[in-house]
Amino acid sequence: MEMEKAKEIIVDFISKKLEEAGIPGAVVGISGGIDSALVAYLTVEALGAENVMGIHMPEDSTPESEINDAKEVAERLGIDFKIVNISDILATYKDTMPDIEEATAPVDGNLKARVRMSVLYYYANMLGRVVMGTGNKTEILLGYFTKYGDGGVDLEPIGDLYKTEVREMSQMLGLPESILNKAPSAGLWEGQTDEADLGVTYENIDKVLEPILAGEGHERVSERTGVPLEDISSLLRRLRANIHKRTTPPIADLDELRED
Numbered sequence: 001m002e003m004e005k006a007k008e009i010i011v012d013f014i015s016k017k018l019e020e021a022g023i024p025g026a027v028v029g030i031s032g033g034i035d036s037a038l039v040a041y042l043t044v045e046a047l048g049a050e051n052v053m054g055i056h057m058p059e060d061s062t063p064e065s066e067i068n069d070a071k072e073v074a075e076r077l078g079i080d081f082k083i084v085n086i087s088d089i090l091a092t093y094k095d096t097m098p099d100i101e102e103a104t105a106p107v108d109g110n111l112k113a114r115v116r117m118s119v120l121y122y123y124a125n126m127l128g129r130v131v132m133g134t135g136n137k138t139e140i141l142l143g144y145f146t147k148y149g150d151g152g153v154d155l156e157p158i159g160d161l162y163k164t165e166v167r168e169m170s171q172m173l174g175l176p177e178s179i180l181n182k183a184p185s186a187g188l189w190e191g192q193t194d195e196a197d198l199g200v201t202y203e204n205i206d207k208v209l210e211p212i213l214a215g216e217g218h219e220r221v222s223e224r225t226g227v228p229l230e231d232i233s234s235l236l237r238r239l240r241a242n243i244h245k246r247t248t249p250p251i252a253d254l255d256e257l258r259e260d
């Protein structure tokens with residue numbers, strides 16, 4: 001993909017969508033990871049630094065290195081930056097809900113993502129701004145995000161870039177080395193990495209998703225790319241199981257009861 005051109009299209013998309021909405025500014029959750037760093041860069045280019053706010057939302061257990069990486073993005077871009085520690089909010093949720101069992105890490109993890117979404121919308125409401133999404137094409141296709149958590153956003157500017165292309169564009173823009181080189185992680189529990197969760201590397205995922213969506217047979221894709229057939233099958237299971245995350249909630253249709 002011609003990355004300079006792709007960048008121009010995305011920057012233009014952000015400016016146009018906000019202009020159409022009559023909204024001048026945006027808030028971005030900046031985690032210290034590459035997707036949100038790239039979105040922050042592109043949003044600043046589209047709207048100007050004075051119209052972008054970065055919000056980092058660590059827990060007590062978040063490594064200092066993540067906070068520093070998030071801060072560095074904001075400093076380099078010259079944007080307003082807030083840190084909102086969500087540990088007490090999470091604890092209050094859990095103390096308040098009756099009859100909750102010992103939840104698994106993914107259940108608590110999804111709550112974290114939804115609390116972060118609520119904080120971003122609080123600032124967006126207060127400031128009259130939109131919430132920028134940071135989902136990439138690979139995550140969106142596989143449903144590897146929390147529904148109404150990090151998936152609860154107003155625009156998805158990098159939603160047509162595969163994860164490997166996110167890296168390419170981020171390198172082109174000169175994002176901080178520590179961000180370029182770290183393993184992608186949702187950061188929902190200690191030691192979590194995307195590639196361990198998904199069971200396949202992003203390089204392999206991105207090699208197979210496009211030809212499969214274009215209709216090439218699974219076996220042929222597997223032979224051509226060297227990605228094992230069982231990995232392809234597991235990705236397709238994810239893709240199918242998560243279609244509900246890419247559509248609006250279905251509405252029960254009562255048309256037959258209405259008179260003309």
Ligand SMILES: Nc1ncnc2c1ncn2[C@@H]1O[C@H](COP(=O)(O)OP(=O)(O)OC[C@H]2O[C@@H]([n+]3cccc(C(=O)O)c3)[C@H](O)[C@@H]2O)[C@@H](O)[C@H]1O
Nearest residue numbers: 106109110113143144145146147150185186188194197244
């Ligand atoms: N067929 C269907 N039609 C309509 N709705 C359906 C449904 N199946 C499930 N649902 C609903 O969806 C819920 C499950 O979806 P959801 O709550 O999203 O939860 P789920 O997909 O189980 O988990 C989210 C996944 O995304 C990963 N994640 C989360 C956040 C950030 C990142 C990251 O990369 O940064 C990654 C996380 O590690 C986990 O693997 C169900 O509880 C149910 O409410």
Ligand SMILES: Nc1ncnc2c1ncn2[C@@H]1O[C@H](COP(=O)(O)OP(=O)(O)OP(=O)(O)O)[C@@H](O)[C@H]1O
Nearest residue numbers: 029030031033034035036056057134150184185186
């Ligand atoms: N600690 C955090 N503070 C602020 N926002 C966060 C935090 N954790 C997650 N988010 C938001 O949720 C989004 C989804 O997380 P995700 O891990 O997919 O992206 P990333 O961290 O930017 O990049 P990577 O996937 O490489 O880790 C982030 O891009 C960010 O907008």
Ligand SMILES: [Mg+2]
Nearest residue numbers: 031033185186
């Ligand atoms: Mg991350």
